[in-house]
Amino acid sequence: MKMIFFKYSSSLLSFIFLILFSCQQQSDLQTLEKSIVAEFEEEEGTFALAFKNVENGEELLINAQDSFHAASTMKTPVLMELYKQAAAGKFSLTDSMLVKNEFYSIVDSSLYSLSVDDDSEPELYSMIGSKRTIADLAYDMIIVSSNLATNILIGLLDAKKVTQSMRDLGAPDIQVLRGVEDIKAFEKGLSNSTTAYDLMAIYEKLATGQVVDERASEEMINILFDQKFNEIIPAHLPDGVKVAHKTGVITAVHHDSGIVFLPDGQKYVLVLLSKELGDFEKGTERMAKVSRMVYDYVMEQ
Secondary structure, three states, X not given: OOOOOOOOOHHHHHHXXXXXXXXXXXXXXXXXXXXHHHHHHOOOOEEEEEEEEOOOOOEEEEXXXXXXXXXXXXXXXXXXXXXXXXXXXXXXXXXXXXXXXXXXXXXXXXXXXXXXXXXXXXXHHHHOOOEEEHHHHHHHHHHOOOHHHHHHHHXXXXXXXXXHHHHHOOOOOOEOOOOOOOHHHHHOOOOOEEOHHHHHHHHHHHHOOOOOOHHHHHHHHHHHHOOOOOOOOOOOOOOOOEEEEEXXXXXXXXXXXXXXXXXXXXXXXXXXXEEOOOOHHHHHHHHHHHHHHHHHHHHHO
């Protein structure tokens, strides 16, 4: 019997291996998706996920275009706009601002104030009437989710400009309409909103140094590293994994969104959103488990 041998060029072999690897990777991603959907279905509530591997562009989207109340995830867009306007020379981050507790409703410009009892950061209220630097207010807004700091900064920036900057970053659906606790606006259905996809888009830009510039992006990431609320994305990740992220919480809603930095230099963006949670604690733990599933998937690739 005559044997026939075929000669393949190294480039052709490389192409074949690449195709086989891509098919296997896609199969693994589909398995991950099925596992995550099964986890979400175990819990009462509505969930969304957006994942993107910054290194290879691989992404997974589950209900990623669904709209959610943004809760405090909107504070990351505010931070980005703050750095953008500072870079444009409108102010310096070292400038000081008066700490006040009087804000204008977007409905009729009537005054309203925030309650210290509804804020996760009460200390700033003791500083009303004195001054604090813009940088310190931004830090309070992110790491302890200060509502008072957020409203002071939105008064400086203009919510419409925040939203427009998100459009420029490739986020078509994030809406930053107002500050926190504008009850008249809330009653009229005027609330800040987001999608998992949009948060993924802006965090990817941050992870790749494209929000304002590389230096500003790095400074914002360093602030996000200091986040004090770590019940979801970082909760079950091993030591040595760093997460630059921002959470959001209101009644029956719990979100987390950010960038995961692995010890080997890899990084990925992960967004987990929820609403209508039947059991807040169980829903939170479910999302923390999903975060670990995503981490395990990335490490196995």
